[in-house]
Amino acid sequence: xxxxxxxxxxxxxxxxxxxxxxxxxxxxxxxxxxxxxxxxxxxxxxxxxxxxxxxxxxxxxxxxxxxxxxxxxxxxxxxxxxxxxxxxxxxxxxxxxxxxxxxxxxxxxxxxxxxxxxxxxxxxxxxxxxxxxxxxxxxxxxxxxxxxxxxxxxxxxxxxxxxxxxxxxxxxxxxxxxxxxxxxxxxxxxxxxxxxxxxxxxxxxxxxxxxxxxxxxxxxxxxxxxxxxxxxxxxxxxxxxxxxxxxxxxxxxxxxxxxxxxxxxxxxxxxxxxxxxxxxxxxxxxxxxxxxxxxxxxxxxxxxxxxxxxxxxxxxxxxxxxxxxxxxxxxxxxxxxxxxxxxxxxxxxxxxxxxxxxxxxxxxxxxxxxxxxxxxxxxxxxxxxxxxxxxxxxxxxxxxxxxxxxxxxxxxxxxxxxxxxxxxxxxxxxxxxxxxxxxxxxxxxxxxxxxxxxxxxxxxxxxxxxxxxxxxxxxxxxxxxxxxxxxxxxxxxxxxxxxxxxxxxxxxxxxxxxxxxxxxxxxxxxxxxxxxxxxxxxxxxxxxxxxxxxxxxxxxxxxxxxxxxxxxxxxxxxxxxxxxxxxxxxxxxxxxxxxxxxxxxxxxxxxxxxxxxxxxxxxxxxxxxxxxxxxxxxxxxxxxxxxxxxxxxxxxxxxxxxxxxxxxxxxxxxxxxxxxxxxxxxxxxxxxxxxxxxxxxxxxxxxxxxxxxxx
Numbered sequence: 048x049x050x051x052x053x054x055x056x057x058x059x060x061x062x063x064x065x066x067x068x069x070x071x072x073x074x075x076x077x078x079x080x081x082x083x084x085x086x087x088x089x090x091x092x093x094x095x096x097x098x099x100x101x102x103x104x105x106x107x108x109x110x111x112x113x114x115x116x117x118x119x120x121x122x123x124x125x126x127x128x129x130x131x132x133x134x135x136x137x138x139x140x141x142x143x144x145x146x147x148x149x150x151x152x153x154x155x156x157x158x159x160x161x162x163x164x165x166x167x168x169x170x171x172x173x174x175x176x177x178x179x180x181x182x183x184x185x186x187x188x189x190x191x192x193x194x195x196x197x198x199x200x201x202x203x204x205x206x207x208x209x210x211x212x213x214x215x216x217x218x219x220x221x222x223x224x225x226x227x228x229x230x231x232x233x234x235x236x237x238x239x240x241x242x243x244x245x246x247x248x249x250x251x252x253x254x255x256x257x258x259x260x261x262x263x264x265x266x267x268x269x270x271x272x273x274x275x276x277x278x279x280x281x282x283x284x285x286x287x288x289x290x291x292x293x294x295x296x297x298x299x300x301x302x303x304x305x306x307x308x309x310x311x312x313x314x315x316x317x318x319x320x321x322x323x324x325x326x327x328x329x330x331x332x333x334x335x336x337x338x339x340x341x342x343x344x345x346x347x348x349x350x351x352x353x354x355x356x357x358x359x360x361x362x363x364x365x366x367x368x369x370x371x372x373x374x375x376x377x378x379x380x381x382x383x384x385x386x387x388x389x390x391x392x393x394x395x396x397x398x399x400x401x402x403x404x405x406x407x408x409x410x411x412x413x414x415x416x417x418x419x420x421x422x423x424x425x426x427x428x429x430x431x432x433x434x435x436x437x438x439x440x441x442x443x444x445x446x447x448x449x450x451x452x453x454x455x456x457x458x459x460x461x462x463x464x465x466x467x468x469x470x471x472x473x474x475x476x477x478x479x480x481x482x483x484x485x486x487x488x489x490x491x492x493x494x495x496x497x498x499x500x501x502x503x504x505x506x507x508x509x510x511x512x513x514x515x516x517x518x519x520x521x522x523x524x525x526x527x528x529x530x531x532x533x534x535x536x537x538x539x540x541x542x543x544x545x546x547x548x549x550x551x552x553x554x555x556x557x558x559x560x561x562x563x564x565x566x567x568x569x570x571x572x573x574x575x576x577x578x579x580x581x582x583x584x585x586x587x588x589x590x591x592x593x594x595x596x597x598x599x600x601x602x603x604x605x606x607x608x609x610x611x612x613x614x615x616x617x618x619x620x621x622x623x624x625x626x627x628x629x630x631x632x633x634x635x636x637x638x639x640x641x642x643x644x645x646x647x648x649x650x651x652x653x654x655x656x657x658x659x660x661x662x663x664x665x666x667x668x669x670x671x672x673x674x675x676x677x678x679x680x681x682x683x684x685x686x687x688x689x690x691x692x693x694x695x696x697x698x699x700x701x702x703x704x705x706x707x708x709x710x711x712x713x714x715x716x717x718x719x720x721x722x723x724x725x726x727x728x729x730x731x732x733x734x735x736x737x738x739x740x741x742x743x744x745x746x747x748x749x750x751x752x753x754x755x756x757x758x
Contacts, residue, residue, distance in 0.1 A: 139151035622673060
């Protein structure tokens, strides 16, 4: 560790008749909000100084050894860096405010956090010695901020400005800080203040100096402030009533109006009101009331803000759809209080459509921003009428994740309302078509040995909308799906190749129904598998009758493109290993990722009347062939609620079970507002007012908490 020596000065500062400093010293220090940190070094020596002979040395929360820095040469200057006489060198944190960085000559990350000693050091006589030129803090103090000019913890969240009368650096620990405003070498300013003065300094002034130390220039006081203290610092000039040893006094004005002459340096308390701006001007005068020459004066401007009554509360974002479509939208709701006091402007930068309650006319309510494209984050700006409001603030709106993120295994028993469209069910989306929805119909399909059916079933025929359920892409291994289907009518089918009605992947594996002859009236069909869109690539020879409930397992191997299908496998093989396949074929285009299962309505000449139920998707045979629901989990979500937000007074709550569901509804304050049990998956919330609620849902010990928005 290099040794540190203190350079002691004789403190006869008045002897510097030419107003020159004996060496460099810190002229400004800032430790403000966030990373708004800086140090300013002043050269008042009368000649240029080569900074490469100097460095900054520091201690983090106290040094390990007294008078030795933990980090000698913390910051060094590039060789040949010259600092002109009367100029300053500013070192700032690289993430400081742009105003600070504009004045900075260099950036450095590890500046003080308010409790880290910093010194301006110069190389000593030997390579392992340094001389402390100027000091901020105490080498031996760990973890504490320091008082300056009698202000507690002033090295933290404050701006310190060296008095212009200071001529010399001060190498003594805490020596420049002083105990009060009079004996301190520093003027303590507010947090994040004084940035306009950064980049210039005038030191070693031997004549009179008048400084308004508070408030800082441009300060804005909150609404409700009734008094503002104006504090001053006077150097090299004795203020008082005329008499022996008195140099003069102070004349001052408030907003251009002369105030009683000031014969002391005590603070002046000014009575203020909301929405007003104030200018204080002060000047030093002699005992005959004549301004001294050259003039010594100071001005500060400050204001008291109007109130901002508007308060923004909970912000909620909700997906309008959960699909893989990049053009999905979401809705943001913003609760507010304190409206109806002035006119407000709500600016979203052109994002979405603003509706709902208007804070210009409504005291408490909810602002709605709808039709926002998913993955769009934006800022909402609230501005009050400047004639009577200081409201000018922003809120960030972050997009929810509106893409499907279902993970395998998953199960869907189609436990949705009878007659509803599959398009409206959670996690299902339209992948093709514009009319003739796949609908939910009452009742379930079943297969011997397979876990008991729940919910309802999906029913469709002919041509129309195709729906798919999305899940996180599977990029390695095998994806399995199983379902029960039933053909109830083939009378409209005229194509001898039939049509495919189920698909795994992006139309990669397709399951076909091929009617047996005679067409249009025949009562039997075969099952086929393939990748081709015009006909099945391989067909099972077994015939199935109309209204048979057929259980199918399909699989796709992502590394080889092998597609398999098992038609009505024996339940003895359920939850075990896959038995011999019924149909197998290779996909020549080989998909490397599988992320959806779909139900397809081909056309009226190709797709008969169909029912599909008990859909399972997993990555193993056992996951899609359960003997009982107790042996595995197959739920994409314990409970689904839709629509959300609710506008009709009715919300659907579905699960993998058809048991009774208990629901307790709480308002946003935690008050219980509704308790009920539902057996038909429908919860009536028409008695509740618009707002945000919390649902506690319980079914057979399975408990979940969901947020519900009622419009």
